[in-house]
Amino acid sequence: MTDQIISFVADELIAEAKSQTGFDDFGEPPYREGLDVLLQTYDLNVKDPEGRQRCRDRLVMLLATRLKSEHAFKTIPEIAEQTIKAPIFVTGLPRSGTSALLNLLVAAPDNRGLLQWEAQFPEPWPDSEPGQEDPRYPYLVKALEQTRNSDFAKMHYIDADTPEECVLLHAYTLGGVQLGFEIMLEPYRSWLLKQDLEPLYAYQKRQMQMLNWRNPGAQWMLKAPAHMLGIDAIMKVFPDARFIWCHRDPVAVVPSINSMNKLIMAMYAGDFSHLDSGEIGVAVMEWYASSLEKGLAQRERLPEEIFVDCSQGDFVDQPMAVVERVYEAFGLSMSDESRAAMQAHVDANPKGKHGKHEYNLAEYGLTREMIGKRFAFYTSAGRWPISD
Incomplete structure (x- = not known):
């Protein structure tokens, strides 16, 4: 396999997606500009032939899923009738306990997450009815079982039924953070930072309505x-939204997310030794520092009662106490069944269950001092429950 036979021509990918599905309407929001910038980013930065093929195949899959989703939106009117009421968004720096907290909350039968298999196959199987098992589900279960002993699983364990990040739905707009490493590379990084994100979240809402029609929550x-x-x-897009903001010392966060970024790049892009790991390490730090700055600034303009803050240390030490605080702050009722389910999840998932992934700062051209200086706006504020 050579680079020359791996095409990054947008029109060719679009034609493949249309041919695969038999559909030709991508709907809204516009997708072509994001596709073009992603292809340019892969072409400039991904040199490994197998990695190029994986990136290309993934984009064709995104386009095909977008086509099938649009067909469902048009042919199943009940989707648009679904109400998404007062959703709760968990956010904060990566590696700050966001996944662990969401996994615990979604263990309660009263709560509804975006599950891994749904993020991979958001569109309904043809002629399927709400509540029916998707015939693609068991194949994903088997595929994910093959990743159990990987380094990635030690950092971010997934199976078909674990709740996943909304960015997996955002990817179908050909915008958002994609797999996470694209936002560390140009020109996609600069392009995304200039985008209005409202259309992206409006599309997420439509996808959530479709998933809620398939499996109500x-x-x-x-x-x-x-x-x-x-x-x-x-x-x-969601004017009644509430937020849980997770906090952790950036000195622990930055090398951890760099390590995860490196693993994801290797999984999809293959050999990326031609890229400067120090430059990428600094880019990772800067992306999340600026994201945190902007997020906290936007938060200042909103009512404080729609936010609950949680330190990673508090969650590790007393997970159910954090859950109780969330429920109380947002006026949620916890049934005995939900309490028992969440406690069972805590008991079954001690810290480090899936192994520990080791990493170091020097590998990414960073020092504790560099991170401390960049995040001083956050760590020195004395306002946030930051823990190691």
């Missing part, structure tokens, strides 16, 4: 560190 619980950049957009 009561209280939606969502999460992504990327939501720090989208607080204003979220409030425009």
Whole structure:
């Protein structure tokens, strides 16, 4: 396989997606500009032939899913009738406990998360009815079982039924943070920072309505560190939204997210040794520092009662106490069944259950001092419950 036979021509990918699905309407919001910038970013930065093929295949899959989703929106009018009431968004720096907290909350039968298999297959199987098992589900279960002993699983354990980040739905707009490493590379990084995020969240709402039609839920619980950049957009699309903001010392966060970024790049882009790991390390730090700055600034303009703050240390030490605080702050009722389910989840998932992933700062061209200086606006504020 050579680079020359791996095409990054947008019209060719679009034609493949149309051919795969038999549909030709991508709906709203516009997708072509994001697709073009993503392809340019992959072409410039992904040199490994197999990695190029994986990135190309993924974009065709996104386009095909977008086409199938639009067909469902047009042919199933009940989707648009679904109400998404007062969703709760978990956000904050990555590696600050956002996933662990969401996993615990969604263990309660009263709560509804975006599950991994739904994020992969948001559109309904043809002629399926609400509540029916998706025939693609068991294949994803088997595929994810093959990743159990990977380094990635030690950092971010997933199976078909774990709740996942909203960015997996955002990707179908050909915008958002995608897999996470694209936002560290140009020109996609600069392009995304200039975008209005409201259309992206409006599309997420339509996808949530489709998922709610397929498998109804009561209280939606969502999460992504990327939501720090989208607080204003979220409030425009979901004016009754509430937020849980997770906090952790950036000195622990930055090397951890760099390590995860490195693993994801290797999984999809293959060999990326031609890229400067120090430059990427600094880019990771800057992305999340600026996201946090912007998110906290947007938060200042909103009522404080729609936010609950949680330190990673508090959650590790007393997870159910954090849950109680969330329920009380947002006026949620906890049934005995939900309490028992969440406690069972805590008991079954001790810290480090899936192994520990080791990482270091020097590998990414960073020092504790560099991180401390960049995040001083956050750590020195004396306002946030930051823990190691």
